[in-house]
Amino acid sequence: MKKYKIAILNTKGGVGKSTASMQLIVPYLYKKSCFPISYFEFDDENEDAISFDKSRLIWIEKVNVTGVDLREQLRDILLLENSICMDVGANKTTVYVMDALIDSGMIHALDLVVIPLMDGELDAVSAINVYHKVKEANPDLKTVFVLNRWNENRELESQFDLFLGDKYGFFDTKGLINYIEEKDRNYIVLADSDAIKYSRGFGITLWELANQVENIDELLKNAIKNGATKEEIKKLSFKKALKKDCEVYSEKILNNAFKKLDDILG
Numbered sequence: 001m002k003k004y005k006i007a008i009l010n011t012k013g014g015v016g017k018s019t020a021s022m023q024l025i026v027p028y029l030y031k032k033s034c035f036p037i038s039y040f041e042f043d044d045e046n047e048d049a050i051s052f053d054k055s056r057l058i059w060i061e062k063v064n065v066t067g068v069d070l071r072e073q074l075r076d077i078l079l080l081e082n083s084i085c086m087d088v089g090a091n092k093t094t095v096y097v098m099d100a101l102i103d104s105g106m107i108h109a110l111d112l113v114v115i116p117l118m119d120g121e122l123d124a125v126s127a128i129n130v131y132h133k134v135k136e137a138n139p140d141l142k143t144v145f146v147l148n149r150w151n152e153n154r155e156l157e158s159q160f161d162l163f164l165g166d167k168y169g170f171f172d173t174k175g176l177i178n179y180i181e182e183k184d185r186n187y188i189v190l191a192d193s194d195a196i197k198y199s200r201g202f203g204i205t206l207w208e209l210a211n212q213v214e215n216i217d218e219l220l221k222n223a224i225k226n227g228a229t230k231e232e233i234k235k236l237s238f239k240k241a242l243k244k245d246c247e248v249y250s251e252k253i254l255n256n257a258f259k260k261l262d263d264i265l266g
Contacts, residue, residue: 001033003083004265008114009098009134012126013090016148016190018048020116021087022055023196024146024188027207028258029083030057038082042097043089054203058085065093070100078109094130102137110138112265116146117163124163124176131180143184144264145177149192156189186264188257195245202239207254210246 006029008021021039029037039058041049042065049060063073074097077084088097101107113134117123127145134141147160157167164187165175177185199206220236 003033003081004029004111005078005084005086005109006112006114007086007088007097007101007110008116009088009094009130010115010117010123010126011090011094011130012117012120012123015090015116015118015123015126016146017090017116018087019148019190019196020114020146021085022049022052022058023199023206024190024254024257025085025114026055026057027205027254028261029085031207031258033083035082038077038080038084040077040084040086041089042086043093045089045093049087051200052203052205055205055208057205057208065089065096070096071104071106074100074104074106078106098130098133102133107134107138107141110141112142112144112261114144114146116148118148119159119162121162127163128176128179131184135181135184142264143186144261145187147187147189150189152191186260188260189253190257191249191253193245193249195242195249198242199246206246207250209243210250212243216240216243 006025008017008025010017026037026039036056037058039049039060040063041060042063049058049062052058052060063077077086086097088094101110113130115127115130117127131143134143145163147156147163150156151159155167157164161167161175163176165178177187193206195206195209199209202209216236216239220233220240223233223236
Protein backbone atom coordinates (compact mmCIF):
# COMPACT_ATOMS: atom_id res chain seq x y z
CA MET A 1 0.00 0.00 0.00
CA LYS A 2 1.32 3.41 -0.97
CA LYS A 3 2.64 5.61 1.81
CA TYR A 4 1.84 9.27 1.23
CA LYS A 5 4.00 12.26 2.13
CA ILE A 6 1.91 15.37 2.72
CA ALA A 7 2.96 18.87 3.81
CA ILE A 8 0.65 21.57 5.18
CA LEU A 9 1.88 25.06 4.28
CA ASN A 10 0.85 28.71 4.48
CA THR A 11 3.06 31.63 5.46
CA LYS A 12 0.07 33.32 7.14
CA GLY A 13 -0.50 32.42 10.78
CA GLY A 14 -3.87 31.50 12.26
CA VAL A 15 -5.28 29.86 9.14
CA GLY A 16 -5.89 26.47 10.74
CA LYS A 17 -2.82 24.52 9.67
CA SER A 18 -2.93 22.30 12.75
CA THR A 19 -6.67 21.76 12.28
CA ALA A 20 -6.14 20.73 8.66
CA SER A 21 -3.22 18.52 9.70
CA MET A 22 -4.73 16.72 12.68
CA GLN A 23 -8.45 16.75 11.93
CA LEU A 24 -8.22 16.04 8.19
CA ILE A 25 -4.90 14.72 6.90
CA VAL A 26 -3.91 12.48 9.82
CA PRO A 27 -7.28 10.64 9.98
CA TYR A 28 -7.25 10.32 6.19
CA LEU A 29 -3.78 8.77 6.12
CA TYR A 30 -4.54 6.53 9.08
CA LYS A 31 -7.75 5.31 7.47
CA LYS A 32 -5.81 4.48 4.30
CA SER A 33 -3.13 2.45 6.07
CA CYS A 34 -4.61 1.50 9.49
CA PHE A 35 -1.16 2.32 10.86
CA PRO A 36 0.02 5.31 12.93
CA ILE A 37 1.25 8.31 10.93
CA SER A 38 4.62 9.98 11.42
CA TYR A 39 3.64 13.52 12.35
CA PHE A 40 6.37 16.16 12.14
CA GLU A 41 5.70 19.58 13.63
CA PHE A 42 7.99 22.28 12.22
CA ASP A 43 7.55 25.19 14.62
CA ASP A 44 9.98 26.77 17.09
CA GLU A 45 7.23 28.78 18.81
CA ASN A 46 4.08 26.66 19.13
CA GLU A 47 3.52 23.03 20.04
CA ASP A 48 -0.04 22.42 18.90
CA ALA A 49 0.53 18.68 18.49
CA ILE A 50 0.77 18.33 22.28
CA SER A 51 -3.00 18.79 22.33
CA PHE A 52 -3.32 15.36 20.69
CA ASP A 53 -1.11 13.46 23.11
CA LYS A 54 -3.71 10.68 23.57
CA SER A 55 -4.25 10.08 19.87
CA ARG A 56 -3.50 6.59 18.61
CA LEU A 57 -3.21 7.86 15.03
CA ILE A 58 0.22 9.47 15.21
CA TRP A 59 3.81 9.39 16.33
CA ILE A 60 4.69 13.01 17.08
CA GLU A 61 8.13 14.46 16.48
CA LYS A 62 9.11 18.09 16.95
CA VAL A 63 11.52 19.50 14.36
CA ASN A 64 13.67 22.53 15.18
CA VAL A 65 13.80 24.99 12.31
CA THR A 66 16.52 27.49 13.24
CA GLY A 67 20.20 26.75 13.66
CA VAL A 68 20.03 23.44 11.76
CA ASP A 69 20.43 22.17 8.22
CA LEU A 70 16.80 21.63 7.31
CA ARG A 71 17.77 20.08 3.98
CA GLU A 72 19.40 17.12 5.72
CA GLN A 73 16.48 16.72 8.10
CA LEU A 74 13.99 16.76 5.23
CA ARG A 75 15.93 14.07 3.41
CA ASP A 76 15.75 11.82 6.46
CA ILE A 77 12.05 12.54 7.01
CA LEU A 78 10.81 12.19 3.46
CA LEU A 79 12.76 8.97 2.85
CA LEU A 80 10.98 7.20 5.69
CA GLU A 81 8.87 4.28 4.54
CA ASN A 82 5.68 5.19 6.38
CA SER A 83 3.03 7.84 5.72
CA ILE A 84 4.05 11.33 6.78
CA CYS A 85 2.22 14.53 7.71
CA MET A 86 4.37 17.67 7.96
CA ASP A 87 2.67 20.49 9.88
CA VAL A 88 4.73 23.58 9.11
CA GLY A 89 4.48 26.73 11.24
CA ALA A 90 3.80 30.16 9.75
CA ASN A 91 5.89 33.16 8.72
CA LYS A 92 9.65 32.51 8.50
CA THR A 93 9.19 28.85 9.37
CA THR A 94 7.21 28.23 6.20
CA VAL A 95 9.78 30.13 4.15
CA TYR A 96 12.68 28.13 5.67
CA VAL A 97 10.97 24.81 5.05
CA MET A 98 9.86 25.65 1.50
CA ASP A 99 13.36 26.89 0.62
CA ALA A 100 14.91 23.73 2.07
CA LEU A 101 12.46 21.51 0.19
CA ILE A 102 13.26 23.29 -3.06
CA ASP A 103 17.04 23.62 -2.57
CA SER A 104 17.39 19.94 -1.63
CA GLY A 105 15.07 18.75 -4.37
CA MET A 106 13.03 16.86 -1.77
CA ILE A 107 9.94 18.73 -2.93
CA HIS A 108 9.75 15.96 -5.52
CA ALA A 109 9.26 13.45 -2.71
CA LEU A 110 6.00 15.07 -1.64
CA ASP A 111 2.71 13.62 -2.88
CA LEU A 112 0.58 16.59 -1.88
CA VAL A 113 0.80 20.11 -0.49
CA VAL A 114 -2.21 21.22 1.56
CA ILE A 115 -2.72 24.99 1.74
CA PRO A 116 -5.19 26.06 4.48
CA LEU A 117 -6.81 29.46 4.65
CA MET A 118 -9.68 31.27 6.31
CA ASP A 119 -11.73 34.07 4.79
CA GLY A 120 -9.34 36.98 5.23
CA GLU A 121 -7.60 38.72 2.33
CA LEU A 122 -4.07 38.00 3.62
CA ASP A 123 -5.00 34.34 4.07
CA ALA A 124 -5.96 34.06 0.41
CA VAL A 125 -2.99 36.06 -0.91
CA SER A 126 -0.53 34.01 1.15
CA ALA A 127 -2.18 30.77 0.00
CA ILE A 128 -1.85 31.72 -3.66
CA ASN A 129 1.80 32.76 -3.17
CA VAL A 130 2.61 29.41 -1.55
CA TYR A 131 0.89 27.62 -4.43
CA HIS A 132 2.95 29.45 -7.05
CA LYS A 133 6.22 28.89 -5.21
CA VAL A 134 5.82 25.12 -4.83
CA LYS A 135 4.43 24.67 -8.35
CA GLU A 136 7.30 26.63 -9.86
CA ALA A 137 9.70 24.23 -8.16
CA ASN A 138 7.70 21.11 -9.05
CA PRO A 139 5.01 21.64 -11.72
CA ASP A 140 3.74 18.08 -11.23
CA LEU A 141 3.12 18.52 -7.51
CA LYS A 142 -0.49 18.01 -6.44
CA THR A 143 -2.07 20.69 -4.30
CA VAL A 144 -5.34 21.33 -2.48
CA PHE A 145 -6.66 24.37 -0.61
CA VAL A 146 -8.55 23.86 2.65
CA LEU A 147 -11.19 26.47 3.46
CA ASN A 148 -11.24 26.49 7.25
CA ARG A 149 -13.97 27.44 9.72
CA TRP A 150 -16.81 27.68 7.24
CA ASN A 151 -19.95 28.95 8.97
CA GLU A 152 -22.63 26.52 7.80
CA ASN A 153 -25.27 29.22 8.25
CA ARG A 154 -23.61 31.21 5.48
CA GLU A 155 -23.23 30.44 1.82
CA LEU A 156 -19.69 29.23 1.19
CA GLU A 157 -19.16 31.59 -1.76
CA SER A 158 -20.23 34.56 0.35
CA GLN A 159 -17.85 33.80 3.22
CA PHE A 160 -14.91 32.98 0.94
CA ASP A 161 -15.69 35.47 -1.83
CA LEU A 162 -12.13 36.84 -1.86
CA PHE A 163 -10.83 33.39 -2.72
CA LEU A 164 -13.70 31.92 -4.76
CA GLY A 165 -14.96 35.16 -6.32
CA ASP A 166 -18.21 37.11 -6.10
CA LYS A 167 -20.82 34.54 -7.12
CA TYR A 168 -23.54 37.07 -7.84
CA GLY A 169 -21.46 39.73 -9.56
CA PHE A 170 -22.52 42.51 -7.20
CA PHE A 171 -18.94 43.67 -6.63
CA ASP A 172 -17.28 42.16 -9.69
CA THR A 173 -14.74 40.45 -7.44
CA LYS A 174 -12.51 38.01 -9.29
CA GLY A 175 -11.56 35.28 -6.85
CA LEU A 176 -7.87 34.65 -6.31
CA ILE A 177 -8.46 31.01 -7.22
CA ASN A 178 -8.61 32.24 -10.82
CA TYR A 179 -4.88 33.02 -10.64
CA ILE A 180 -3.94 29.36 -10.48
CA GLU A 181 -4.07 26.67 -13.14
CA GLU A 182 -7.58 25.35 -13.73
CA LYS A 183 -6.55 21.75 -13.04
CA ASP A 184 -5.30 22.83 -9.59
CA ARG A 185 -8.49 24.59 -8.46
CA ASN A 186 -9.13 21.95 -5.84
CA TYR A 187 -10.50 22.87 -2.45
CA ILE A 188 -11.88 21.10 0.60
CA VAL A 189 -14.21 22.73 3.10
CA LEU A 190 -13.91 22.24 6.86
CA ALA A 191 -16.92 23.62 8.70
CA ASP A 192 -16.53 25.40 12.01
CA SER A 193 -17.63 23.31 14.99
CA ASP A 194 -17.17 23.20 18.74
CA ALA A 195 -16.54 19.48 18.25
CA ILE A 196 -13.11 20.35 16.84
CA LYS A 197 -12.21 22.35 19.93
CA TYR A 198 -13.58 19.86 22.44
CA SER A 199 -12.01 16.82 20.79
CA ARG A 200 -8.64 18.46 21.44
CA GLY A 201 -9.70 18.76 25.08
CA PHE A 202 -9.84 14.97 25.21
CA GLY A 203 -6.42 14.76 23.51
CA ILE A 204 -7.67 13.03 20.36
CA THR A 205 -9.04 13.90 16.93
CA LEU A 206 -12.67 14.45 16.08
CA TRP A 207 -12.55 11.42 13.77
CA GLU A 208 -11.34 9.24 16.65
CA LEU A 209 -14.16 10.40 18.89
CA ALA A 210 -16.68 9.69 16.15
CA ASN A 211 -15.34 6.16 15.72
CA GLN A 212 -14.67 5.40 19.37
CA VAL A 213 -15.90 1.94 20.35
CA GLU A 214 -16.16 2.83 24.04
CA ASN A 215 -19.76 2.33 25.19
CA ILE A 216 -20.41 5.74 26.71
CA ASP A 217 -24.10 4.95 27.19
CA GLU A 218 -23.24 2.01 29.41
CA LEU A 219 -20.67 4.00 31.37
CA LEU A 220 -23.16 6.83 31.89
CA LYS A 221 -25.94 4.46 32.94
CA ASN A 222 -23.66 2.74 35.48
CA ALA A 223 -22.39 6.07 36.78
CA ILE A 224 -25.94 7.23 37.49
CA LYS A 225 -26.94 3.85 38.94
CA ASN A 226 -23.91 3.64 41.23
CA GLY A 227 -24.19 7.17 42.57
CA ALA A 228 -21.16 8.71 40.90
CA THR A 229 -20.42 12.38 41.54
CA LYS A 230 -22.26 15.05 39.60
CA GLU A 231 -19.00 16.02 37.93
CA GLU A 232 -18.36 12.46 36.67
CA ILE A 233 -21.91 12.12 35.37
CA LYS A 234 -21.82 15.52 33.66
CA LYS A 235 -18.53 14.67 31.98
CA LEU A 236 -19.89 11.38 30.62
CA SER A 237 -23.09 13.07 29.47
CA PHE A 238 -21.06 15.78 27.74
CA LYS A 239 -18.85 13.16 26.08
CA LYS A 240 -21.92 11.29 24.81
CA ALA A 241 -23.32 14.46 23.20
CA LEU A 242 -19.89 15.34 21.81
CA LYS A 243 -19.51 11.89 20.25
CA LYS A 244 -22.80 12.42 18.42
CA ASP A 245 -21.64 15.83 17.16
CA CYS A 246 -18.40 14.22 15.95
CA GLU A 247 -20.30 11.46 14.16
CA VAL A 248 -22.44 14.02 12.34
CA TYR A 249 -19.37 16.12 11.40
CA SER A 250 -17.50 13.06 10.22
CA GLU A 251 -20.40 11.96 8.05
CA LYS A 252 -21.20 15.38 6.57
CA ILE A 253 -17.76 16.97 6.29
CA LEU A 254 -14.87 14.53 6.66
CA ASN A 255 -16.23 11.76 4.44
CA ASN A 256 -16.64 14.24 1.57
CA ALA A 257 -13.15 15.59 2.23
CA PHE A 258 -11.66 12.08 2.19
CA LYS A 259 -13.32 11.38 -1.17
CA LYS A 260 -11.88 14.61 -2.56
CA LEU A 261 -8.40 13.64 -1.38
CA ASP A 262 -8.82 10.24 -3.04
CA ASP A 263 -9.71 11.98 -6.30
CA ILE A 264 -6.72 14.33 -6.11
CA LEU A 265 -4.19 11.66 -5.19
CA GLY A 266 -5.61 9.25 -7.71
